[in-house]
Amino acid sequence: MKEALEQFFIFVGLLVCLVYLMKCVRFSKCIFLHFWKVLPRSFLKSMGEWAVITGAGDGIGKAYSFELARQGFNVVLISRTLEKLQAIAAEIELTIGSTVKIIQADFARDDIYDYIKEKLKGLEIGILVNNVGMLPNLLPSHFLNTSDDIQSLIHCNITSVVKMTQLILKHMESRQKGLILNISSGVALFPWPLYSMYSASKAFVCTFSKALQAEYKDKGITIQAVILSLIPSWAFYSSVFQKMLLTRYVDYLKKNANIR
Numbered sequence: 001m002k003e004a005l006e007q008f009f010i011f012v013g014l015l016v017c018l019v020y021l022m023k024c025v026r027f028s029k030c031i032f033l034h035f036w037k038v039l040p041r042s043f044l045k046s047m048g049e050w051a052v053i054t055g056a057g058d059g060i061g062k063a064y065s066f067e068l069a070r071q072g073f074n075v076v077l078i079s080r081t082l083e084k085l086q087a088i089a090a091e092i093e094l095t096i097g098s099t100v101k102i103i104q105a106d107f108a109r110d111d112i113y114d115y116i117k118e119k120l121k122g123l124e125i126g127i128l129v130n131n132v133g134m135l136p137n138l139l140p141s142h143f144l145n146t147s148d149d150i151q152s153l154i155h156c157n158i159t160s161v162v163k164m165t166q167l168i169l170k171h172m173e174s175r176q177k178g179l180i181l182n183i184s185s186g187v188a189l190f191p192w193p194l195y196s197m198y199s200a201s202k203a204f205v206c207t208f209s210k211a212l213q214a215e216y217k218d219k220g221i222t223i224q225a226v227i228l229s230l231i232p233s234w235a236f237y238s239s240v241f242q243k244m245l246l247t248r249y250v251d252y253l254k255k256n257a258n259i260r
């Protein structure tokens, strides 16, 4: 009996050590991300010659544009402000040497896709980053008090993902390879009161990406939703967090931020 108990405690101890070892390895992966190449560089490059990035003039889209150029892709940059696109194109061509195409388009409209299609004609597109997105109100506000321009948000956050995917996936399917990254947000993981349109639009991006991945994974195409968030996703899923968000947080904001 004593021996069996001893064996049991040794087993539990080893299990705990193993769990913590795995946690350490996962943590070191985050710190040494640069050296921890999950996939060889050749995998990305095998997708095709060009990468297309929407909302490339600033922020995350701009960062993707530089990184994909560094990975050896020629890049197509799409956003509204021509001057910003020209400056980024010049910098990429000068510092990295990739070829850059720029397309000026406003994703808040839905009549731009024939123009984009024409501009992308003939390019072997291996990667599409559906990054463009707008947050209609920075400060929390009720649905009825947000700006009237709901259609722009739907076009920018939802239509752009669907239409750009439709344009490019067709060619990826015929080549049996490609990678589509749809930029979502942590607010997609759970309904966010006072940011209802934005969180719902980002939830669409996740659901759409998962469903498409199931449809197209056996055709050699990878489709992923990228969840960007400052809050770890386990927190979103915890019932304590969800309860706090739906009750105390909203009550607090209503009281203190003068939200009707």
Ligand SMILES: NC(=O)c1ccc[n+]([C@@H]2O[C@H](COP(=O)([O-])OP(=O)(O)OC[C@H]3O[C@@H](n4cnc5c(N)ncnc54)[C@H](OP(=O)(O)O)[C@@H]3O)[C@@H](O)[C@H]2O)c1
Binding pocket: 054, 055, 056, 057, 058, 059, 060, 061, 078, 079, 080, 081, 082, 084, 105, 106, 107, 108, 109, 131, 132, 133, 134, 135, 156, 183, 184, 185, 186, 228, 229
């Ligand atoms: N930043 C975050 O903390 C965060 C967190 C979670 C998720 N996200 C998501 O990540 C993505 C990028 O965020 P970000 O903060 O990097 O964006 P951002 O800095 O606000 O904008 C990036 C680019 O999008 C372009 N853009 C905006 N509206 C456009 C439109 N209607 N048509 C064409 N281009 C447009 C802008 O171009 P112009 O300047 O030329 O207009 C800008 O160059 C978004 O989908 C966002 O929802 C961001």
